[in-house]
Amino acid sequence: MRKEDTVKLISAEGFEFVIDKEAAMVSQTIRNMLTSPGSFAETEHGEVTFPEISTVILEKICQYFYWSLQYARGKETEFPIEPELTLELMMAANYLHT
Amino acid sequence: MGSACSRKRDQLDNEDSLHRGVTRIYCKSGSSKWLVTTFSKPAVDMQRGKGQCPSLMELCIYKTREDIDRYKTFSMLPRDITQQIFNELVNSHCLTEVSLQAFKDCALQDLDLGEYPGVNDNWMGVISSQGSSLLSVNLAGSDITDSGLMCLRVCGNLQDINLNCCYQISDYGLQHISALSNLTSLSFRRNGTVTAQGMSALAGLVNLVKLDLEKCPGIHGGLVHLRGLTKLESLNINWCKTTTDAITDADMMPLSVLTNLEKLQISCSKVTDAGITHLKGLQKLSILNLEGCPVTAACLDSLSALVALQCLNLTRCNVTDDGSEKFSLLRNLKVLNLSFNEITDACLVHMKGLTNLESLNLDSCRIGDDGLANLTGLQQLKFLVLSDTEVGSNGLRHLSGLINLESVDLSFTEVTDVGLRKLAGLSSIKSLNLDARQITDAGLAALTTLTQLTDLDLFGARITDSGTSYLRNFKNLRCLQICSGGLTDAGVKNIKDLSSLSLLNLSQNCNLTDKTLELISGLTGLVSLNVSSSRITAAGLRHLKPMKNLRSLSLDSCKVTANDIKKLQSSDLPNLVCFRPE
Numbered sequence: 001m002r003k004e005d006t007v008k009l010i011s012a013e014g015f016e017f018v019i020d021k022e023a024a025m026v027s028q029t030i031r032n033m034l035t036s037p038g039s040f041a042e043t044e045h046g047e048v049t050f051p052e053i054s055t056v057i058l059e060k061i062c063q064y065f066y067w068s069l070q071y072a073r074g075k076e077t078e079f080p081i082e083p084e085l086t087l088e089l090m091m092a093a094n095y096l097h098t
Numbered sequence: 099m100g101s102a103c104s105r106k107r108d109q110l111d112n113e114d115s116l117h118r119g120v121t122r123i124y125c126k127s128g129s130s131k132w133l134v135t136t137f138s139k140p141a142v143d144m145q146r147g148k149g150q151c152p153s154l155m156e157l158c159i160y161k162t163r164e165d166i167d168r169y170k171t172f173s174m175l176p177r178d179i180t181q182q183i184f185n186e187l188v189n190s191h192c193l194t195e196v197s198l199q200a201f202k203d204c205a206l207q208d209l210d211l212g213e214y215p216g217v218n219d220n221w222m223g224v225i226s227s228q229g230s231s232l233l234s235v236n237l238a239g240s241d242i243t244d245s246g247l248m249c250l251r252v253c254g255n256l257q258d259i260n261l262n263c264c265y266q267i268s269d270y271g272l273q274h275i276s277a278l279s280n281l282t283s284l285s286f287r288r289n290g291t292v293t294a295q296g297m298s299a300l301a302g303l304v305n306l307v308k309l310d311l312e313k314c315p316g317i318h319g320g321l322v323h324l325r326g327l328t329k330l331e332s333l334n335i336n337w338c339k340t341t342t343d344a345i346t347d348a349d350m351m352p353l354s355v356l357t358n359l360e361k362l363q364i365s366c367s368k369v370t371d372a373g374i375t376h377l378k379g380l381q382k383l384s385i386l387n388l389e390g391c392p393v394t395a396a397c398l399d400s401l402s403a404l405v406a407l408q409c410l411n412l413t414r415c416n417v418t419d420d421g422s423e424k425f426s427l428l429r430n431l432k433v434l435n436l437s438f439n440e441i442t443d444a445c446l447v448h449m450k451g452l453t454n455l456e457s458l459n460l461d462s463c464r465i466g467d468d469g470l471a472n473l474t475g476l477q478q479l480k481f482l483v484l485s486d487t488e489v490g491s492n493g494l495r496h497l498s499g500l501i502n503l504e505s506v507d508l509s510f511t512e513v514t515d516v517g518l519r520k521l522a523g524l525s526s527i528k529s530l531n532l533d534a535r536q537i538t539d540a541g542l543a544a545l546t547t548l549t550q551l552t553d554l555d556l557f558g559a560r561i562t563d564s565g566t567s568y569l570r571n572f573k574n575l576r577c578l579q580i581c582s583g584g585l586t587d588a589g590v591k592n593i594k595d596l597s598s599l600s601l602l603n604l605s606q607n608c609n610l611t612d613k614t615l616e617l618i619s620g621l622t623g624l625v626s627l628n629v630s631s632s633r634i635t636a637a638g639l640r641h642l643k644p645m646k647n648l649r650s651l652s653l654d655s656c657k658v659t660a661n662d663i664k665k666l667q668s669s670d671l672p673n674l675v676c677f678r679p680e
Contacts (some may be wrong), residue, residue, distance in 0.1 A: 064154045071151040081161045083168055087175065090158035094179055098154040 007034065008047040009062065011055040021046075023065035028097035053092050060089055061096065159186045166192060169200045177231070180204045188214060198224050205231035212238035212260060219246030226252050234258035238285075244271030255280050262287040262310075269296025276302050285310035287334075294320030301326055308332040312363075315340040322352045332361040336387065339366060347373030354379055365389035365411070371397040378403040387411040389435075398424030409433040413459070419444040426451050437461035437483065443469030450475060457481035461507070467493030474499055483507040485531070491517025502526055509533035509555065515541035522547050529553035535582070539565030546571040553577040557603070563589030569596065579603040587613040594618050605630040605652065612638025619644055628652040630678070636662040643670040650676040 007024045009017045025031040033048055050058060060081075067079045081089065092098075152160075162169070162183050172180045184201055187193035188211065198221060206228045211217050217240035225235060226249035233255060243266040250256065256278050261267055268291040275281070276299035284303065286292065287310055297320030300306070306327050311317055312334045324330065333356070338345045345367035353359070354376040362377070365387050374397040377383065384406045388397075394416045401407060402424060410428065413435045422445040428434075431452055436445075437459045446469035449455070455476050466488035473479065479500050490512035497503065498520045506521070509531045518541045521527065527548050532541065537559035545551075551572045562584040569575070575596045585607040593602070594617045602624055604610060610632040618624075619641040627648060635657040642648065648671050651663060660679045667674045 061154070064157075068151050068154075079157055081157060083161070083165045086158050086161045086165065087169075087172075090155065090162070090179055091175065093154035093158055094176070096154075 004046070006046065008045075009058060010047065010049040011053055011058040012051050013055050015055040015058070017058060017062050019062050019065065023062070023069055024048075026065045026068045026098060027061075030096065050092075052095070054088070057085065057088050057092050060085060061092060061098065064098065155182070159183055163187055163190060163192050166197045166200070169197075171202065171204075172200050173203045175204070177205045177207070181206055181208065184209070191215070195220055202227045204228065207231055207233045209234070210236045211240065212236035212262070214240070217241065219243055222246040222249040226250060229253060230255045232256055236260040237264060238262035240264055241266060244268055244274070247271040248274045250275060251277065254278065257281060258283040260285045261289070265290065267291070269293055269299070272296050272299035275299065279303060279305060281306055282329075283308040286314065287312040289314045290316065292316055294318065294322075296320070297323040300324060303327060304329065306330055310334040311338060313337045315343060318343055318345050318349055321345075321349045325352045325355055328356060329358055330356050331358050331382075333359060334361075334363040335367065336363045336365040336389075339368070344368040347376075350374070350376040353377065357381060359383050360406075361385040363387035364391065367391055369393065371400070374400045377401075380404060382406050385409040388415060390414045392416050394418065395421035395424060398422075398427065402427035405430065407431065408454075411435045412439065413437040413461075415439055417441055417445075423448050425449060428452065429454065431455055432478075433457040435459040436463060439463055441465065443472075446470070446472040449473065452476065453478065455479055459483040460487060462486040464488065466490070467496075469493075470496040473497070476500065478502060480504045484511055485509045487511055489513065491520075494518070494520035497521065498523055500524065505529035505553075507531040509557075513537070515544065519544045521545065524548070525550060527551065531555040532559050533557040533579075534559060536560075538562075539568070542568045549573070551575060552598075554579070556580045556582075558582050560584055561589075563592075566590075566592035569593060572596070574598050577601040581606040583607055583609075585610060587611055587617065590614045590617045594620060597621065597623065599624060600647075601626040603628040605632070605654075607632055610634065612641070615639070615641040622646065624648055626650040630654040630656065632656055634658060639663070639666050642666060645671065647673055649673050652678045654678045 005021050006018050007021050009019065009024065021034065025034065030048060064079060159182055163186050166187065172183060180201065184206060187197065195216065202224045209225055209228070209232065217237060219242060222242065229252055232253040234257060238260045239262065242264050247267060251274055257280055259275060259281060262285055264286065267286065267289060272292060279302060281303050282305055284306060292314055293316045297317055301323045304326060307329055309330060315338055317338055335345055345364060347370055350369055350373040357380060359380050360382050362383060366389065369391045371393050374393060378400050383404050386407060386409070389411050392415070395418065398421065401410065407428060408430055410431060410433065417436060417439040419442055422441065425448040429451060432454050434455060438461065442464045443466055446465055450472045453475060456478050458479060461483045462485070467490055470489065470493040474496050477500065480502050482503060485507045491514045494513060494517045501524065503524050504526055506527060511534060513534060514536050515538055522544055525547060528550050530548065530551060530553070533555050535558050537556065539562055541559070542561060542565050546568050549571055552574050554572060554575060554577070557579045558581065560582050561580045563586055566585070566589040569592050573596065576598050578593070578596065578599060581603055583606050585604060586609045590610065599621050600623050602618070602621065604614070605628045608631055610629060612635055614629060615634060615638040622644050624645050625647050630652045631654065634653055636659065639658065639662055651674060653663065663677045
């Protein structure tokens with residue numbers, strides 16, 4: 001995988017998730033960060049830090065990105081959400097326009 | 099974190115929306131409870147077709163709904179998220195008095211509980227806990243009482259309250275909202291107990307823009323309390339009457355100072371021409387509904403002073419030719435409904451100059467072919483109703499130049515097949531009602547150029563199998579009715595490929611068999627299907643399985659029982675809510 005095809009998402013605790021850019025762009029917020037020229041440092045480094053999103057939530061979000069891509073390609077499975085994560089995940093989803 | 103939820107105020111305009119009204123009916127019977135969850139799925143869910151991926155936000159909200167018992171409070175969430183959870187619970191009918199508690203002190207802005215089952219005073223604590231955040235509350239159809247309404251006193255920023263069909267609210271209850279001076283919209287339709295005196299509670303609501311008191315029979319004499327509500331733009335006092343009492347001319351007087359009124363509805367009151375004189379000064383009035391009022395053409399004197407008037411409903415009034423020359427003064431009219439008045443061609447002469455007219459309803463008037471000659475200059479005309487008139491084939495030539503016509507109703511006229519040729523050039527026609535016995539296959543043959551047709555009513559027209567071949571030209575048809583008995587399964591072959599159909603009525607065609615259902619099984623867009631009085635049997639029902647959108651199915655007087663349909667409903671037709679036999 002070429003580096004320019006990936007992005008690094010960094011959680012509040014500093015945990016790094018390297019995922020496909022295509023997957024990350026499922027989030028409207030991340031898409032804006034990566035595509036608006038010059039305005040975000042993220043565009044250059046391919047790195048986005050989320051000081052308000054915990055590792056466990058960010059992992060779930062990355063899973064959703066990939067699930068969403070599969071769904072769009074016709075693989076319509078259930079996306080499991082653990083009840084104890086729902087509210088925190090919801091706030092992150094709201095922020096990420098996902 | 100950003101806000102993803104915008105407040106949808108428009109939905110509150112939809113007082114009569116079928117949506118939850120229907121579901122409430124079904125909630126009351128336990129056996130149909132499953133319908134509640136299937137039929138009332140949230141809007142987002144309905145729109146989500148195959149392949150469209152649900153957002154993570156949606157998935158989380160559905161999950162929250164599923165696990166709602168886990169949550170004691172949502173007050174730590176941003177309000178826009180809480181609002182989405184609330185709406186989801188309401189739309190899916192999962193909100194209960196218990197789960198409601200989690201929404202205490204959530205600073206919610208919109209609580210749309212209109213027609214929601216079980217809402218009563220016990221809900222008011224949580225509702226009022228939204229405090230000054232609450233902008234809009236819909237309690238229509240609830241069991242809220244006067245004392246429950248008292249709770250709203252603390253919601254000082256309320257802009258919009260809907261108390262339609264809240265039968266337990268009286269004059270006393272209205273006092274509790276009399277200080278909510280930020281209110282811009284208030285509705286309490288169908289309240290039988292509020293009196294003229296109770297109306298005094300409204301006097302202080304100086305910011306009211308919209309007031310809806312439809313079917314409140316006791317309010318006559320109380321409109322005097324509205325005099326200070328000069329911001330009022332819309333007032334609905336339709337049907338405020340009993341056998342003895344009604345809105346009268348005297349009630350019109352206080353309205354004369356409400357010069358910002360744009361929309362006034364006083365249908366079925368006892369207002370006469372004398373009362374209408376009080377409206378002369380309403381220079382912004384653009385919509386006036388006088389349906390069923392004992393007014394005559396003499397009121398046109400006053401109405402001609404209303405320079406902004408665009409829509410006028412005079413259906414079932416006492417309008418005659420006498421004085422009808424004043425119609426010519428209403429030059430800005432776009433919509434005119436004169437149905438069920440004793441007017442003749444002599445009245446239509448005065449319509450000539452109403453060149454802005456887009457809609458004209460002459461249903462059941464005594465007009466004929468000659469009268470239509472006066473309509474030739476009305477080039478903006480889109481909607482024309484000539485049902486139940488003396489219009490015949492000769493008159494239609496006067497319509498052939500009205501190239502903007504989109505909807506023409508010729509039901510129960512004397513129009514014949516020959517006359518229909520005059521409409522062949524009007525390719526803008528989308529809706530055509532030809533429900534008349536003398537129309538036959540030949541008439542349909544004359545109309546094949548109308549390829550934009552979406553609605554075609556041939557209910558009583560004598561269409562046979564050979565006539566159906568012309569239907570192939572109408573690929574955009576959404577609604578089709580052919581019910582005069584002349585069709586067999588062979589004719590249905592020409593209907594089976596009309597894939598845009600959502601309503602199909604083939605009842606009274608007693609020769610149709612199960613083969614018909616097999617033929618139309620590919621019409622999966624059908625929402626309503628009627629093949630009553632035919633030879634359909636229970637064995638044919640299996641062909642309906644692909645019709646996942648079907649909400650209404652009528653198979654009366656067929657060899658089909660209610661149980662047969664119920665079986666199909668539970669196995670294959672989740673959206674079916676209305677069926678016969680029942």
